[in-house]
Amino acid sequence: DIQMTQSPFSLSASVGDRVTITCRASQSINNYLNWYQQKPGKAPKLLVYAASSLQSGVPSRFIGSGSGTDFILTISSVQPEDFATYYCQQSYITPLTFGGGTKVEIK
Amino acid sequence: QVQLQESGPGLVKPSGTLSLTCAVSGGSISSSNWWSWVRQPPGKGLEWIGEIHHSGTTNYNPSLESRVTISVDKSKNQISLRLSSVTAADTAIYSCATLYGDDYWGQGTLVTVSS
Numbered sequence: 001d002i003q004m005t006q007s008p009f010s011l012s013a014s015v016g017d018r019v020t021i022t023c024r025a026s027q028s029i030n031n032y033l034n035w036y037q038q039k040p041g042k043a044p045k046l047l048v049y050a051a052s053s054l055q056s057g058v059p060s061r062f063i064g065s066g067s068g069t070d071f072i073l074t075i076s077s078v079q080p081e082d083f084a085t086y087y088c089q090q091s092y093i094t095p096l097t098f099g100g101g102t103k104v105e106i107k
Numbered sequence: 108q109v110q111l112q113e114s115g116p117g118l119v120k121p122s123g124t125l126s127l128t129c130a131v132s133g134g135s136i137s138s139s140n141w142w143s144w145v146r147q148p149p150g151k152g153l154e155w156i157g158e159i160h161h162s163g164t165t166n167y168n169p170s171l172e173s174r175v176t177i178s179v180d181k182s183k184n185q186i187s188l189r190l191s192s193v194t195a196a197d198t199a200i201y202s203c204a205t206l207y208g209d210d211y212w213g214q215g216t217l218v219t220v221s222s
Contacts, residue, residue: 001169034206034208042214043202043204043212043213043214043215044153044204044212045210045212046208046209046210049208050208053208055210087152087153089153089206091206091207091208094158094166095155095166095167095168095169095170096143096155096158096206097155098152098153098154098155099152100152101152101153
């Protein structure tokens with residue numbers, strides 16, 4: 001199985017801050033990497049697919065980058081509605097696997 | 108706009124079988140190639156259970172494979188999940204979703220394993 005390791009586990013940020021979340025795969029997954037945002041009691045929402053393609057309707061402050069084993073989700077200027085938990089997920093090979101999640105909290 | 112809706116019992120006894128259905132509306136189940144089941148224990152992360160192609164081909168998580176069956180009914184536009192020999196560790200929110208870059212998720216249904 002491909003292990004997906006996210007860091008940090010959690011972070012605190014102020015509105016307007018630049019936030020960076022890292023996801024590392026245990027082997028190369030090319031660009032088969034999705035990023036999701038999940039708010040309490042809600043289903044995950046796809047933000048970025050294929051490592052860097054922004055899902056329709058998602059604000060441009062969400063930026064995905066990387067390929068191979070190392071990936072980054074950047075929120076260029078975090079807004080109040082962005083405080084949530086973020087997950088990466090590889091779709092390169094089954095079993096599909098998720099990172100452990102990064103909780104973004106208000107400072 | 109494709110929508111997914113999970114349904115099934117919210118309480119299952121230990122050693123019993125969990126059975127859930129995911130109804131696809133607003134589009135054909137053939138509109139996406141692979142349909143997955145994902146679960147999330149309360150307060151924890153996401154775990155992929157398995158997937159089914161609209162042709163009926165399946166892939167399962169090896170950690171659950173011996174207990175899982177996923178099926179598709181194209182006439183009803185729905186997929187189903189069966190998980191046998193459940194224990195308290197199977198208590199989770201179960202969701203159907205597509206995970207290959209399209210964004211279809213059900214709202215999930217909480218299944219509690221308890222006597």
